[in-house]
Amino acid sequence: GDAVLKRLTTLLQAKLRSADSLARWGGEEFVILCPNTGRSTAAMLAERLRREVAMAKFPEAGAVTVSIGVAECEPGESWEQWFERADEALYRAKTGGRNQVQAAPETPQRAGPEQYVVANFVQLVWHPAYECGNELVDRGHRQLFADANELLSAILSEHTAEQVNAIVDRLVADILQHFCDEETVIVDAGFPAAAEHIVLHRALVDQALKLTGAYRTGTKGVGDVFQFLAYDVVTKHMLGADRVFFDTLRPQAAAAGRPGKRLSTRSKPPQRQSTPAMPDPLA
Template structure:
């Protein structure tokens, strides 16, 4: 390897502190020239060797530029090196002939290096010049570069080892708590800035203390290592696994809504339960899932995931619990998954009109059926059929609801119809994207279950509830009663669920 290749490799692998170059490369009797010039091209530091080479007894180099003392052809070649440094190159070299003590020109190697400020911006350009044919200078520089290269490689290995120790769990190789929190805070900032969703899965090994007590701590360590390998091999590229401590792990799910995170958690739970671990055989885990809320602190987010995990353990272990979304007066509750999440119907959601209430209950049942199909691993064709039916039920319900609120004289009917149109358009667009592989099935469920059922049905719909309840009460007082509503044409395909059918308390 020649000197140019050595120097280039050295500076590419690590930046040599420019303040140390002078003492490292230029001993008192050195014939190696060294200087530093400002970005305007004028030198502000030069040793004796570079002044002898460039000035040839015509004065000092400080305050002068290369174009003041060198022929235009050589200045042009050096200017090209300067441009490379300005463009961000770690080094630039050129072989150039220079006169030496009034003698005939000799070939020199001219190396240029960037001098960066504390803000990592280019401040100056350093020059190192030595005679290529000089055995003494060549040997000295060769030895110095070899020594620097060895030290540099050792420093790099040390830095990598220190970073590995500082950011990973020694036993499992997963991230440690420090690395997890650093990454989580960056992702939370991305949520605040760009609205990208973010979810967390908190995992706890069931009855881990019994594993240690009956089989020894070495067996417990083997279980932790094997579980980390299993989880790491089944995560998506955007997911990150960390060991939180003891028998607890955390999966950070970037760009993921709570419904998709719940699907991932349930699949992992099933895969772990089906695995055979050395010494102990079967193993189960409990999981808590939480989606980060905008403006929420790391501690608040983790606490909600931890509470969901506690509910999973209290309800019998070997299951997934999902933390509820942002709290509202009538927000739906998430039930124990067991095998799947259910949306819970409460009588408080009824508006008093049988046609509207029946449509709402049917959408609850459809959403539960969809998530059950997803989590149980049903064939894509079966999932697609449920999605089609859910969309058809949404369209039918919107049509029925519009006729009811129009007849009731609800003053916000026009605005409500517009909301229906927007939700339908969004739903159709999302399903089209799902069909073409651009969106996951979890995103479809998230939209239908959260945007349509939770936000709209239990949010915007409640604005017309008083009108329908007042109308029903007035009709009852007049003895007219409430006419039985004609069920939708598709109701015979899926009988409407009663509150008791959908209620699933942990």
């Protein structure tokens, strides 16, 4: 048993990031703390650890598997409450067949349209309610959804580092191109807050370049890159900040459907000018 635990801790420690902390908690239980890490990134890390252990050789015991529960500490939550939610998720993993990762659900006060990034989704799903009516902008948004799904698939399928790097490079290039296209559209449309929106773009670009640079040097994981795209770009920006210029673009999109107009947009029905409930892009 001691030999198995030593081998297990060596495996786990080798796959953790420098900021993560591994500690033994009881006889055969461990706790891993992941600072500044969202639930989806932590869950992907947990799945990577689970696979690493399942594929490893334990001379003293043969095959060994682990069950993992994941919980993100929420605002105002005590250590005991946080740990209890993680422990409950671990219990579900054990009773559900073992050798799996289970994520604790978010508490009701945090559930809302801004909380799209969860651990157990398969892909981001585009919904017509996300469209602004300008084909160039909508096409860019759909492309970033596709990039996110491709990166997620590569991570979960454990593609080679070269394959993942190529996808990361492509998604960053697509973000830069989309921001450039979107800025041209909103300036030409006379969006009053275009300058402020462009500043938001610059901040996201700076973050993207710093993050990918850290990823290249090994100080950040690919899960952090995915977290940035899925949460900061898709959820917070595309489905949040971008919606403030939709009402400016939609009249032009409607005009594009009339005779004599040649705008590169498409018309959208008036009822979509206000969307009280945004559909969740994760499925």
